[in-house]
Amino acid sequence: MNDTAFRRMKDLPSTHLLGTGTPMCAGCGGLEALHQIYDVLGERTVFVNAAGCMTLLSVYPFTPFRGSWLYAAMASAPAGAQGIRDALDILLAHGRIRTEDDLQPVVLTGDGAAYGMGLSATSGAIERNLDFLYICYDNEGYGNTGQQYSAATPHAARTSTSRGVHGYAGEKKDLFAIWAAHRPAYVATVVGAEPLDLARKVETAKRLTGPRLIIALAPCPTGWDFDPQDAVAIGKLAVKTGIWPLKEYRDGQIRHTKMPHPRLPVEGYLKRQGRFAHLFAPQRNEKLLREIQSGVDRYWQQLEGIRAAPGGGGACT
Amino acid sequence: MGSNEKIYRIRFHGRGGQGMKTASRILGTAFFLSGFEIQDAPRYGAERRGAPIFAYVRAARSPINERGIIRRPDLVVVADDTLLPIPAAGVLAGVDEHTILLLSSDVRAAEWVDRIRFPGQLILLPKLGETEDPPGLRFLGATCAGAAARLAGPVARDCLEASIHMEAGPLGAAALAENLSRALAAYDAMASHAGCVQPATATSADDYIAPRWVDLPFEQASVSAPAIHGTLTSALSKTGLWRTLRPVIDYARCKRCWWVCSTFCPDGAIQVDSAGQPGIDYEHCKGCMVCVAQCPPHAIEAVTERGSQAEEAS
Ligand SMILES: Cc1ncc(C[n+]2csc(CCOP(=O)(O)OP(=O)(O)O)c2C)c(N)n1
Numbered sequence: 045m046n047d048t049a050f051r052r053m054k055d056l057p058s059t060h061l062l063g064t065g066t067p068m069c070a071g072c073g074g075l076e077a078l079h080q081i082y083d084v085l086g087e088r089t090v091f092v093n094a095a096g097c098m099t100l101l102s103v104y105p106f107t108p109f110r111g112s113w114l115y116a117a118m119a120s121a122p123a124g125a126q127g128i129r130d131a132l133d134i135l136l137a138h139g140r141i142r143t144e145d146d147l148q149p150v151v152l153t154g155d156g157a158a159y160g161m162g163l164s165a166t167s168g169a170i171e172r173n174l175d176f177l178y179i180c181y182d183n184e185g186y187g188n189t190g191q192q193y194s195a196a197t198p199h200a201a202r203t204s205t206s207r208g209v210h211g212y213a214g215e216k217k218d219l220f221a222i223w224a225a226h227r228p229a230y231v232a233t234v235v236g237a238e239p240l241d242l243a244r245k246v247e248t249a250k251r252l253t254g255p256r257l258i259i260a261l262a263p264c265p266t267g268w269d270f271d272p273q274d275a276v277a278i279g280k281l282a283v284k285t286g287i288w289p290l291k292e293y294r295d296g297q298i299r300h301t302k303m304p305h306p307r308l309p310v311e312g313y314l315k316r317q318g319r320f321a322h323l324f325a326p327q328r329n330e331k332l333l334r335e336i337q338s339g340v341d342r343y344w345q346q347l348e349g350i351r352a353a354p355g356g357g358g359a360c361t
Numbered sequence: 362m363g364s365n366e367k368i369y370r371i372r373f374h375g376r377g378g379q380g381m382k383t384a385s386r387i388l389g390t391a392f393f394l395s396g397f398e399i400q401d402a403p404r405y406g407a408e409r410r411g412a413p414i415f416a417y418v419r420a421a422r423s424p425i426n427e428r429g430i431i432r433r434p435d436l437v438v439v440a441d442d443t444l445l446p447i448p449a450a451g452v453l454a455g456v457d458e459h460t461i462l463l464l465s466s467d468v469r470a471a472e473w474v475d476r477i478r479f480p481g482q483l484i485l486l487p488k489l490g491e492t493e494d495p496p497g498l499r500f501l502g503a504t505c506a507g508a509a510a511r512l513a514g515p516v517a518r519d520c521l522e523a524s525i526h527m528e529a530g531p532l533g534a535a536a537l538a539e540n541l542s543r544a545l546a547a548y549d550a551m552a553s554h555a556g557c558v559q560p561a562t563a564t565s566a567d568d569y570i571a572p573r574w575v576d577l578p579f580e581q582a583s584v585s586a587p588a589i590h591g592t593l594t595s596a597l598s599k600t601g602l603w604r605t606l607r608p609v610i611d612y613a614r615c616k617r618c619w620w621v622c623s624t625f626c627p628d629g630a631i632q633v634d635s636a637g638q639p640g641i642d643y644e645h646c647k648g649c650m651v652c653v654a655q656c657p658p659h660a661i662e663a664v665t666e667r668g669s670q671a672e673e674a675s
Pocket residue numbers: 095096097098117118119153154155156157158183185186187188189194
């Protein structure tokens with residue numbers, strides 16, 4: 045981190061690479077993260093997109109990108125990245141492109157593909173040590189088709205397929221841990237509301253080779269039901285309440301890049317979103333609120349336990 | 362179906378999020394409960410909240426054989442008058458002398474007739490302004506459905522009521538009550554125009570004239586696959602049209618901390634000049650107001666788009 049180009053907010057890019065005029069919703073937290081990521085990654089990229097909101101970025105003849113873009117079926121974006129990497133390697137080997145013309149395959153999918161449908165193809169790509177970057181914008185549901193629940197939906201959230209008084213009964217899958225268990229080159233969580241942390245992580249990922257994943261929490265005004273202007277405030281609260289830990293995995297170690305001090309009650313985050321409104325009205329659902337808070341507490345207490353233990357420091361086990 | 366059967370063809374236009382899909386469902390169900398055969402379908406492009414969308418209802422006393430979007434509407438309902446000048450929104454597509462246009466606007470009807478040279482009859486639904494009554498906007502769908510039901514004529518008040526129960530019931534008692542009162546108020550307010558919509562005759566398959574297709578030879582993928590050779594073409598879409606509120610920077614108060622607004626703007630629509638001064642690209646700003654919420658010295662203000670457009674015009 046000492047050799048980062050991003051020491052202060054002032055060091056962030058002041059010009060933006062991603063084009064305007066995209067069909068993403070006003071206030072889309074996923075687009076906010078993507079434009080920040082793209083500024084650091086640069087133009088020498090080929091995006092491979094699985095079906096989701098971001099597919100609509102490149103609807104012929106429009107594109108906000110400065111390079112190529114490939115559309116893959118929902119479960120197979122990492123396979124698409126493999127094909128592009130192989131093609132580039134062949135062109136390089138035959139001297140048809142120069143080393144400095146090489147491109148970086150970047151998979152871009154929502155959580156539906158990243159946490160669920162595409163997990164098998166992803167696991168295979170990591171196993172083959174494919175040199176690619178995977179960006180998952182996590183809006184915690186199948187956003188493009190109307191916010192049905194996904195494996196990334198948090199406990200108790202209302203989705204269009206979890207409409208009962210208790211919301212979604214399941215728990216959010218830990219994709220960070222699933223990736224880390226494969227021992228890839230890099231895994232990180234980010235959110236557009238913390239742009240400096242995001243820029244440093246993309247910078248790190250860019251310098252490494254091999255499979256790399258960045259999971260961006262993507263506050264989604266449409267799917268989470270909040271006023272678009274609150275998108276950044278909600279992203280910041282996700283970090284301050286500890287429900288979205290900012291961390292990275294590298295060389296077998298997990299490091300938290302921002303410790304929430306003091307850690308705010310998670311209620312402050314939940315209250316701002318319509319998808320949790322049933323926890324507060326017509327009457328407070330103390331049981332569910334407690335379940336959510338204790339889930340967050342457990343995470344941070346375990347972490348403190350690991351750090352306090354002899355030889356601790358967040359080894360990945 | 363005999364060739365003199367009549368079909369009601371009603372098209373609802375609005376922006377994603379304004380409830381026009383809901384309006385068409387409410388009206389479709391109300392027609393159904395009144396004993397009609399119906400079709401009701403929303404139509405989206407690859408765009409979302411804030412972008413132009415439409416939904417449509419066909420209703421007839423016997424089975425409907427027509428398919429696809431409505432090309433010759435008897436009634437066009439428009440929830441948002443800022444859509445009228447946007448050709449891509451297609452609000453006026455296929456209208457003629459027999460078409461009724463129900464428009465939510467606070468500009469006078471005569472002025473609209475003049476501006477858009479509308480050939481049919483124009484009826485105004487008083488507009489709920491975005492700052493005057495933002496909660497009311499949530500119920501615009503119910504209002505439009507209620508008004509459309511009365512203009513069409515054969516939908517009974519209790520069928521409209523039952524339809525709203527089905528649509529808004531699951532949203533809770535408060536939302537249901539509000540939807541009901543808005544829809545029924547609009548239904549009653551349209552009494553003087555009751556039944557003014559003239560359903561047109563069903564088209565017969567015999568009258569179908571096939572387009573003059575041009576046969577093209579089959580090309581190789583390298584020729585026929587869509588490829589974008591230009592970059593950043595998305596900027597050709599003027600998403601600034603989505604905006605109902607406009608962020609305006611007060612440069613006297615702006616502290617030149619561009620890294621806040623320019624970084625947080627989801628759309629990258631805030632540029633920074635060499636002096637570190639941010640500038641908003643109004644052609645593409647969608648009006649999310651994230652910059653207004655995040656600006657540390659509160660130097661960005663939200664003003665209504667209609668207000669600032671009126672100011673610019675004068
Ligand atoms: C195999 C398959 N099933 C279903 C779909 C329909 N579909 C298109 S986008 C989408 C939602 C994807 O959700 P996610 O990956 O979370 O991305 P988001 O829409 O939230 O951006 C679905 C289900 C599809 N394209 N392919």
